[in-house]
Amino acid sequence: MKAGSSITIWFFIGVSLFVNGALILGAGLYALILAPEHKVVLYNLHADIWWGGLLFLIGAFYSWHFSPWRARARNEARKKKS
Amino acid sequence: MKFSPLLIASTLVHLSLVDFAIIIFYFALVIIIGMYLKERSNTGEDFFMAGREMTAWVAGLAFLSANLGSLELMGWAGNAYKYGILAAHWYWIGAIPAMLFLALVMMPFYYICKTHSVPGYLKLRYGKGAQTLSAISFAAMTVLMSGINMYAMAVVMHVVLGWDLSFSIWISSVTVAAYVMLGGLRSAIFNEVLQFFLIWAGALLIPILGLIEAGGWDGMKAKMVHNLTEMGNANPTAYTHLWSTLGNYSDNPMGIHWTGIVFGLGIAISCGYWTTDFLVVQRVLAAKDLRSAEMAPIIGAGFKMMVPFIVILPGLLAIALLRDPNTGALMHLVPADQAWSAAGQAQGLHGYDEVLPLMLARYCGPGLLGLGITALMAGFMSGMAGNVSAFATVWTYDIYGELINTNATDATKVKMGRWITLVGIIISIGTAYIVMHAQSIMDYVQALFSFFIAPLLGTVLTGMLWKRATRAAGFWGLLIGTLSSVGMYFWVKYDPVAVKYIAFSFAAQDQAQNMFRALWCLVITMIVTVLISLATTPKPDEELKGLVMGLTPLPREMNIPLLKKPIFWASIVIVAFVAVNIIFW
Numbered sequence: 297m298k299a300g301s302s303i304t305i306w307f308f309i310g311v312s313l314f315v316n317g318a319l320i321l322g323a324g325l326y327a328l329i330l331a332p333e334h335k336v337v338l339y340n341l342h343a344d345i346w347w348g349g350l351l352f353l354i355g356a357f358y359s360w361h362f363s364p365w366r367a368r369a370r371n372e373a374r375k376k377k378s
Numbered sequence: 379m380k381f382s383p384l385l386i387a388s389t390l391v392h393l394s395l396v397d398f399a400i401i402i403f404y405f406a407l408v409i410i411i412g413m414y415l416k417e418r419s420n421t422g423e424d425f426f427m428a429g430r431e432m433t434a435w436v437a438g439l440a441f442l443s444a445n446l447g448s449l450e451l452m453g454w455a456g457n458a459y460k461y462g463i464l465a466a467h468w469y470w471i472g473a474i475p476a477m478l479f480l481a482l483v484m485m486p487f488y489y490i491c492k493t494h495s496v497p498g499y500l501k502l503r504y505g506k507g508a509q510t511l512s513a514i515s516f517a518a519m520t521v522l523m524s525g526i527n528m529y530a531m532a533v534v535m536h537v538v539l540g541w542d543l544s545f546s547i548w549i550s551s552v553t554v555a556a557y558v559m560l561g562g563l564r565s566a567i568f569n570e571v572l573q574f575f576l577i578w579a580g581a582l583l584i585p586i587l588g589l590i591e592a593g594g595w596d597g598m599k600a601k602m603v604h605n606l607t608e609m610g611n612a613n614p615t616a617y618t619h620l621w622s623t624l625g626n627y628s629d630n631p632m633g634i635h636w637t638g639i640v641f642g643l644g645i646a647i648s649c650g651y652w653t654t655d656f657l658v659v660q661r662v663l664a665a666k667d668l669r670s671a672e673m674a675p676i677i678g679a680g681f682k683m684m685v686p687f688i689v690i691l692p693g694l695l696a697i698a699l700l701r702d703p704n705t706g707a708l709m710h711l712v713p714a715d716q717a718w719s720a721a722g723q724a725q726g727l728h729g730y731d732e733v734l735p736l737m738l739a740r741y742c743g744p745g746l747l748g749l750g751i752t753a754l755m756a757g758f759m760s761g762m763a764g765n766v767s768a769f770a771t772v773w774t775y776d777i778y779g780e781l782i783n784t785n786a787t788d789a790t791k792v793k794m795g796r797w798i799t800l801v802g803i804i805i806s807i808g809t810a811y812i813v814m815h816a817q818s819i820m821d822y823v824q825a826l827f828s829f830f831i832a833p834l835l836g837t838v839l840t841g842m843l844w845k846r847a848t849r850a851a852g853f854w855g856l857l858i859g860t861l862s863s864v865g866m867y868f869w870v871k872y873d874p875v876a877v878k879y880i881a882f883s884f885a886a887q888d889q890a891q892n893m894f895r896a897l898w899c900l901v902i903t904m905i906v907t908v909l910i911s912l913a914t915t916p917k918p919d920e921e922l923k924g925l926v927m928g929l930t931p932l933p934r935e936m937n938i939p940l941l942k943k944p945i946f947w948a949s950i951v952i953v954a955f956v957a958v959n960i961i962f963w
Contacts, residue, residue: 316579
């Protein structure tokens with residue numbers, strides 16, 4: 297679904313996951329270097345690093361794939377074809 | 379739920395800078411989305427129906443998300459702690475069959491008649507009487523419920539984060555008002571889909587890490603039995619079985635019989651909510667074509683089936699794993715009024731509804747905690763946006779356009795839609811403050827909302843499937859059905875012995891009573907509608923085209939590939955639904 301002329305909802309979701317993933321990954325890496333005083337249960341699994349990284353990658357893919365620029369290019373290509 | 383939040387001294391979690399950054403980013407993003415969509419909400423169809431251009435995926439995820447409020451998530455995680463896996467019935471038999479029924483049976487009639495709302499369908503089918511009755515009750519109950527949810531959420535934020543009640547109420551209200559007034563239903567739907575992703579991103583880690591800590595499903599079950607036995611529970615194995623303990627009211631923690639679950643929950647309550655509550659149906663009506671409108675509830679059903687993984691499983695894991703960090707003793711969660719009283723706080727008690735925040739605090743450090751809290755807030759705000767956007771549509775089309783200004787132009791309706799959104803939020807805020815000072819009102823309003831669900835289903839269903847149902851029957855069936863529900867509620871309230879007649883057992887708990895009451899009032903509504911129909915003159919067939927089964931030509935799907943047919947995907951969902959019920963029997 298298109299939100300406006302070219303931005304889809306999936307782009308906003310991508311941006312959200314990308315930014316949140318980056319912040320969580322960053323916090324996880326910081327905690328790895330400077331271990332917190334109060335550790336959560338299963339801290340040794342470093343969930344913030346792999347979960348943040350996963351969100352970051354999914355967000356980056358969505359942001360790129362559904363970016364307004366790519367959507368515009370796709371629309372123009374479709375117009376030329378027809 | 380009665381408690382004194384102002385007495386709470388300590389908070390459950392403490393946020394760091396990165397957590398605040400995540401929360402602030404969410405608020406900024408939803409406002410940006412609303413501002414961006416403003417240009418696309420100039421006509422009535424745009425503002426109230428999102429231009430009817432949503433794909434099946436967007437409509438389906440919004441359909442599910444409108445129901446996935448944070449109170450729902452926290453409430454059912456708490457119920458899973460209290461009742462065990464029985465709580466999953468509300469996600470499986472209490473949702474899946476109804477969602478598929480909406481998709482395959484009812485949606486064609488809703489969609490083909492191009493109604494703006496469920497009361498709008500009643501007008502076309504039965505006339506103004508039934509429309510007005512359902513519109514006024516829906517509009518009033520929706521904003522009141524929104525206010526109650528607002529208050530409850532503010533209390534949770536106070537308990538979990540130590541935030542001031544008024545701060546939570548105003549910050550969330552102003553944000554929701556801004557993006558719904560700007561972008562209308564399209565903006566609400568966008569944010570619901572965003573919320574769907576945030577909820578999964580924020581909550582999925584809890585069951586994954588919980589299962590690792592518990593030693594897998596079998597390890598969790600063994601720990602649950604051990605801990606429940608330590609708590610003095612007589613039947614600890616009942617907490618991990620869906621059906622095998624439902625033969626007797628006293629064999630399961632919920633005090634319920636399988637007939638209540640199947641007929642009361644699976645038919646009366648579930649179908650009433652998922653097929654006639656305009657809050658959820660509105661999302662599907664915004665689909666771009668009939669096939670998308672049919673696919674949307676099927677997609678929603680597929681994801682609904684997975685929600686217990688992030689809601690019910692944390693509740694079960696809490697039974698298995700939660701121990702006092704200082705003493706190592708088993709943690710006993712208690713009802714909210716007990717936990718959040720001064721005495722409860724002095725003893726360090728936690729309420730059932732705190733299961734999710736407790737598990738969140740257990741596994742999530744800085745960053746992940748912020749995402750989890752953002753998911754809960756996003757859930758609340760989307761639920762509120764759903765309420766006000768549905769309220770604005772019903773008010774504008776079914777009350778203002780029908781009773782106050784019958785000549786309103788499209789532009790006037792859009793203007794009214796924007797203003798009434800603001801008014802709806804102000805009434806909700808007012809309700810939240812009233813409840814803050816008189817909490818007993820909350821129980822009555824919650825009960826009031828339940829009064830209308832089952833009778834509305836009876837009226838809509840009879841009208842949709844039986845062409846003989848008449849105008850007078852629609853109105854009187856709905857009215858008498860609703861009054862019967864009210865009557866049964868107060869009968870039990872003032873004479874507890876009545877439980878035996880309504881739910882067939884003194885052992886029936888609140889949930890069981892609600893189910894049987896809904897079932898009785900559905901039956902009463904349908905009987906009254908049929909009897910009055912037989913005594914009155916029906917509408918001519920010509921006037922019922924597009925509204926009633928048998929008189930509505932449905933588009934054939936002969937040349938559509940199998941993978942694009944709603945019935946194919948509905949079959950897959952049914953197979954998965956049967957499978958999970960057998961696996962957890």
